Amino acid sequence: MQDLMSTAPTVLVFATGGTIGMRRTDRGLAPDPAFPDALDALVASICAPLAADYRVNHLSPAIDSANADADTAPRIARAIGARARTVRPRGVVVTHGTDTLAYTAARLAFELADLGMPVVLTGSQLPYGDAESDARANLALAIRAALRAKPDAPVSIAFGGALLPAVRATKFQADAFEAFRAERPLAPSRVGLIGADAAPADPGDPARVIPFRFAPGTTAADLRAASAGEPDGIVLECYGSGNAPMAKPGMAAALRDLCAELPVVAVTQCATGGVDFARYAVGHELEAAGVIDGGDMTIEAALAKLGYALDRGAQGASLRGIMSFNLVGELG
Numbered sequence: 001m002q003d004l005m006s007t008a009p010t011v012l013v014f015a016t017g018g019t020i021g022m023r024r025t026d027r028g029l030a031p032d033p034a035f036p037d038a039l040d041a042l043v044a045s046i047c048a049p050l051a052a053d054y055r056v057n058h059l060s061p062a063i064d065s066a067n068a069d070a071d072t073a074p075r076i077a078r079a080i081g082a083r084a085r086t087v088r089p090r091g092v093v094v095t096h097g098t099d100t101l102a103y104t105a106a107r108l109a110f111e112l113a114d115l116g117m118p119v120v121l122t123g124s125q126l127p128y129g130d131a132e133s134d135a136r137a138n139l140a141l142a143i144r145a146a147l148r149a150k151p152d153a154p155v156s157i158a159f160g161g162a163l164l165p166a167v168r169a170t171k172f173q174a175d176a177f178e179a180f181r182a183e184r185p186l187a188p189s190r191v192g193l194i195g196a197d198a199a200p201a202d203p204g205d206p207a208r209v210i211p212f213r214f215a216p217g218t219t220a221a222d223l224r225a226a227s228a229g230e231p232d233g234i235v236l237e238c239y240g241s242g243n244a245p246m247a248k249p250g251m252a253a254a255l256r257d258l259c260a261e262l263p264v265v266a267v268t269q270c271a272t273g274g275v276d277f278a279r280y281a282v283g284h285e286l287e288a289a290g291v292i293d294g295g296d297m298t299i300e301a302a303l304a305k306l307g308y309a310l311d312r313g314a315q316g317a318s319l320r321g322i323m324s325f326n327l328v329g330e331l332g
Ligand code: ASP
Pocket: 017, 018, 019, 020, 063, 064, 065, 066, 096, 097, 098, 099, 100, 123, 124, 125
């Protein structure tokens, strides 16, 4: 715990759930009620040799991150912002389930870019109580990074021995300890954030942005059905350099109608490279239909950025502009 008279750096640990805090039950892994005490002890033992103080806070209730919703990451961001203003830590560590960790990390990269302190997300593939668990190693890496990084360091993920930029990271291994990778480097940031004054005073319902992935069997009816649940935005996972099966009956019209209804952003299904609508005729058709070029953003970063921009009221040309600028290193 933090000693009020101490000048030691403080790390704020914000636990949200995930395998790291679970135990085995006959219904499978589920949140462990003993985890809060165990996490306190774990953080204390990591901070002691670093001469650091700590505070631990918990999202209530802890969730399996597979159950994350559109408001989960914005809620975590608001909670961290509020705690950080009170505790004034050197850095923040967020523990999170690995399933949607990259999505939350990408959203926090936008939401907390001007927090003025490093934010590092981590979790584990095995519960903290397992003999072989990676929980301690990942938490120690994250705490060291949060204490040592510069105040304006980009939001990052500490996992399996690697420190990765949140806006470029993706989960790529379901079982291995090295669960995340970032194939594209962090792009040098050029523009910065949408003005903080544009942040919604009353967050209300956050924008719901969903992905739609093309495959050889996809039809125009499938694409039309993508908006059936009334999302606020769609990110198309296109082939290669931003291609889609535009010769399929009704596909061009379906895409035009979709773009007239809500913002539609294209990214590539590939692990590296990005959208280049000029390269193929089918790419031109996507652009003509009104699809916004998502460049080389990861699917997680594109979903996060579109949700972040919509939640700040961006629309039309201003939304297009925001999506085409590199705000926090997400767009090369
Ligand atoms: N289902 C878990 C979660 O995302 C998986 C994990 O933490 O590794 O919360």
